[in-house]
Amino acid sequence: MKNIRSLALALLAVPCLAQAAWTYKTCGADACDIPERLAMLQSSNSVPSATVGKADIRVSLVIRATSESISPYLAIDNGRFRCPSTGCKVSARFDQGEWVEVSTAPVQESSTAPIQDTASIHLSQPKVMLETIRLARSVTFEVSVAGAGNQQFLFDTSGLDWPPLPVEAKLDAGIGEQKWAAPPSLSLSDPSPAKGADAVCYAAPTPKDSHWQAAKLARISYCFAESRFSYAVVESASTAAGVAALRQLAVALMGRKADTTRPGDENWRGAVDDNLVGATLRRDPNKQDSPSGVLVIHYTPMENLTEKMTR
Structure with missing residues (x-):
């Protein structure tokens, strides 16, 4: 621009x-x-x-x-x-x-x-x-x-008096102070460019939970598409320890090791009756000297996002 x-x-x-x-x-x-x-x-x-x-x-x-x-x-x-x-x-x-x-x-x-x-x-x-x-x-x-x-x-734009959208189409305003940002890099963060390109994202502070604090994260972004919360993108420091910390965070959230693993890609499946749909840890296997990782966490319904992100 x-x-x-x-x-x-x-x-x-x-x-x-x-x-x-x-x-x-x-x-x-x-x-x-x-x-x-x-x-x-x-x-x-x-x-x-x-x-x-x-x-x-x-x-x-x-x-x-x-x-x-x-x-x-x-x-x-x-x-x-x-x-x-x-x-x-x-x-x-x-x-x-x-x-x-x-x-x-x-x-x-x-x-x-x-x-x-x-x-x-x-x-x-x-x-x-x-x-x-x-x-x-x-x-x-x-x-x-x-x-x-x-x-x-x-x-x-403060003070807008407008009827709220139905719950299924309303963004969750209770997460914290918003710092709006462009959608994170799709090369690592999301397998669906169509969803990512249309997303509205904002960066938020790291939750005070010990698992999140221990990960020493570079950035967390919450992304919304079609007026619904779609995913959170958690970015690590560009070190091997940073990637390992993301893996530990995913294990803490999902309660187990990855369900499937391949070079540069680890996946967790969520429970059918849980709002935590799944998680994916991505990293570039060709950059062993300067690794970086991105953990994508998918949630639904969005009303439970605050509880999940701070538990």
Whole structure:
């Protein structure tokens, strides 16, 4: 992402950012063919318009819900987004986490040009996006603005008053402070690139349990896909002792040695009636001089995640 760090620093240096609050609108069956509920939040910063005398450009984050669907999208005031017709390029940063790419719907304009200007950007995977916004205290979106290039817009997302999703589709907010991160490396962490590519992950502190503390971990990431908790990724220090510590942690969690073992891959199967589905320890067998390991732990249902991760 070009100049992403310098842009972030420049925005942080702005002395007075207006603190916008969520506003809400509803349209019932007596007034709308399809009843809907809207939550709208204006960006706390703006960028100058390329047109002399025109008001500054702001972006609004909008959540629209009907009885059939949820649709989060970005709407621009006093400007236009510039996007490929296949979908706008959007990057997001939740709280103080890493920048992640956000998938978007194709541009809905009448033109067939490969690059188009549009007034709104619809964000894909709406349930994931909604619950990510609910968990985060702030989010920054980077988008391309016609005549102004790539720009970042900041939102204070705290205080969102929105009905929770059903339990089976709601993220677990009780794990701890969130530090959002890009999905971990798929080369070691997950056998399904499709799931990993669409996941939303955040890094979390090591549980205080003695087994976890003894492992001296490099990082733990909790990952969600399709609004459901999918897996935890535990990364070791790049030493043989670090890999051994991950193996001991897996044995402590699963209660036994690995069910299957092959070079660079050890697997544990979970019990049918347990929410701990299984675990996989991966390492690169070709890097014996500088080994590193990744332990992938799969859980379901997600409501039991906190208990499992801290037992």
